[in-house]
Amino acid sequence: VSIPSDHIVKNFDQELEHLRHTxxxxxxxxxxxLRSAVQALREQDGERASKVLAADAEVDELELExxxxxxxxxxxxxxxxxxxxxxxxxxxxxxxxxxxGDYAANVGKRAIAISQMGVVRPVLALPRMADAVAxxxxxxxxxxxxxxxxxxxxxWRRDExxxxxxxxxxxxxxxxxxEDPRSITASTHQxxxxxxxxxxxxxxxxxxxxxxxLVTGERIGGxxxxxxxxxxxxxxxxxxxxxxx
Amino acid sequence: VSIPSDHIVKNFDQELEHLRHTxxxxxxxxxxxLRSAVQALREQDGERASKVLAADAEVDELELExxxxxxxxxxxxxxxxxxxxxxxxxxxxxxxxxxxGDYAANVGKRAIAISQMGVVRPVLALPRMADAVAxxxxxxxxxxxxxxxxxxxxxWRRDExxxxxxxxxxxxxxxxxxEDPRSITASTHQxxxxxxxxxxxxxxxxxxxxxxxLVTGERIGGxxxxxxxxxxxxxxxxxxxxxxx
Numbered sequence: 001v002s003i004p005s006d007h008i009v010k011n012f013d014q015e016l017e018h019l020r021h022t023x024x025x026x027x028x029x030x031x032x033x034l035r036s037a038v039q040a041l042r043e044q045d046g047e048r049a050s051k052v053l054a055a056d057a058e059v060d061e062l063e064l065e066x067x068x069x070x071x072x073x074x075x076x077x078x079x080x081x082x083x084x085x086x087x088x089x090x091x092x093x094x095x096x097x098x099x100x101g102d103y104a105a106n107v108g109k110r111a112i113a114i115s116q117m118g119v120v121r122p123v124l125a126l127p128r129m130a131d132a133v134a135x136x137x138x139x140x141x142x143x144x145x146x147x148x149x150x151x152x153x154x155x156w157r158r159d160e161x162x163x164x165x166x167x168x169x170x171x172x173x174x175x176x177x178x179e180d181p182r183s184i185t186a187s188t189h190q191x192x193x194x195x196x197x198x199x200x201x202x203x204x205x206x207x208x209x210x211x212x213x214l215v216t217g218e219r220i221g222g223x224x225x226x227x228x229x230x231x232x233x234x235x236x237x238x239x240x241x242x243x244x245x
Numbered sequence: 246v247s248i249p250s251d252h253i254v255k256n257f258d259q260e261l262e263h264l265r266h267t268x269x270x271x272x273x274x275x276x277x278x279l280r281s282a283v284q285a286l287r288e289q290d291g292e293r294a295s296k297v298l299a300a301d302a303e304v305d306e307l308e309l310e311x312x313x314x315x316x317x318x319x320x321x322x323x324x325x326x327x328x329x330x331x332x333x334x335x336x337x338x339x340x341x342x343x344x345x346g347d348y349a350a351n352v353g354k355r356a357i358a359i360s361q362m363g364v365v366r367p368v369l370a371l372p373r374m375a376d377a378v379a380x381x382x383x384x385x386x387x388x389x390x391x392x393x394x395x396x397x398x399x400x401w402r403r404d405e406x407x408x409x410x411x412x413x414x415x416x417x418x419x420x421x422x423x424e425d426p427r428s429i430t431a432s433t434h435q436x437x438x439x440x441x442x443x444x445x446x447x448x449x450x451x452x453x454x455x456x457x458x459l460v461t462g463e464r465i466g467g468x469x470x471x472x473x474x475x476x477x478x479x480x481x482x483x484x485x486x487x488x489x490x
Contacts, residue, residue, distance in 0.1 A: 064464075067333065070333070071329055071330075071333060074319060074329055075329060084319055084320060085316075088312065088315070088316060088336070091333070091336065092340070095340060106475055109475035110475050113475065174429060174430060174433060177422065177426070177429050177433075178426050178429055181422070181423050181426050184419060184422050184429075185419060188419060188422075188433075188436065189475075191433065191436075192440070192475075195437070195440075219309075230351055230354035230355050230358065230434075230437075
């Protein structure tokens with residue numbers, strides 16, 4: 001990553017280019033962090049997982065740099081309406097990418113814990129879901145760079161699939177826990193990992209919304225939410241005499 | 246809430262006042278949402294929980310209004326450095342408050358699920374933690390309004406207590422699950438509720454950082470992070486022959 005943080009450009013267009021480039025680098029890092037965290041989880045590789053945590057500091061630094069760049073842009077000249085929209089959009093995207101990095105780091109932390117647990121029953125749907133979300137990051141950052149509204153909307157619509165995968169995963173993991181209480185600690189970590197990945201998907205969706213706003217000047221109405229696990233009452237039906245639970 | 250969304254003020258200072266007021270209203274709503282969600286949880290009151298979900302739309306609306314107001318401010322005149330800092334800070338705070346609303350809504354969703362479960366063993370530490378976090382929202386928004394750096398730093402430092410409460414809760418809930426697999430669904434919801442509340446606390450901390458930056462022009466180094474639950478390997482030590490889990 002080659003962005004010197006005290007790199008001050010005097011020209012408005014150059015500074016804007018610098019800001020866009022910073023976001024592109026952040027997007028690449030967030031995607032790589034997620035992929036690496038899930039690989040570390042799959043291979044129970046604590047060392048690889050630790051590196052994901054280290055990369056998070058870099059994403060945080062870049063968010064600060066994006067923010068400084070936006071402030072410099074605002075100070076450089078009275079921006080026109082379209083430039084303003086561009087700068088506000090960049091600030092929002094930087095914030096979304098920074099949160100993705102946080103969630104990926106949390107996946108990394110939990111991958112470290114799981115790496116110390118002996119053989120843990122893998123949840124096959126987890127890497128699949130992570131792949132879908134990493135692709136969403138890639139496509140949404142790409143849509144931002146190319147100002148491609150259609151591509152952004154595609155990411156936005158497909159978030160529903162991720163939410164469905166998450167809901168299925170949630171059920172699967174709860175079933176494991178009920179079948180074998182010894183798996184509870186590992187399964188709980190995997191539940192939170194799945195939740196973190198689902199949230200990263202939400203943030204990709206948020207970026208897609210920003211791109212749509214940037215290109216069209218309009219907001220997308222509604223949310224493509226399909227995470228029904230929060231409403232989940234019962235998974236398998238073990239009898240609950242006296243209503244314990 | 247009396248903020249007409251097409252309320253356009255022509256004067257810079259009035260618009261700034263409008264923006265600050267919008268944030269104060271958002272802060273009050275986020276705090277009320279959290280308190281209400283946890284009360285609904287405690288009383289297994291599904292109806293009250295539903296109202297929390299409805300309030301989230303209001304917080305989302307207000308974030309949009311804050312954003313529009315910030316853009317109007319930037320367009321009204323070439324802001325000076327201090328005004329710029331003010332506007333960027335307001336945008337960040339609005340975004341933090343909006344996320345708090347999302348997490349509170351998720352607590353509400355899960356409270357609805359739990360309200361349908363018959364008698365659920367209460368986790369006493371959960372309302373206590375929620376109280377601490379609701380207070381943090383209150384104090385941090387107050388610190389913003391009064392530009393009180395000392396009060397902001399106090400919230401920032403005390404986030405560690407919340408993280409410790411969360412780590413203890415995490416352990417307690419995992420123990421319940423191991424003792425009684427029938428409690429797994431309810432306990433999992435409570436785990437996510439605790440996590441959501443802990444995240445709301447993080448966002449209050451983020452606002453405290455913004456206030457510090459606003460007042461002093463400097464960033465706080467490091468993070469008061471003490472959530473060790475992500476690193477948790479084993480809670481109670483049931484034997485795990487063959488490394489299952």
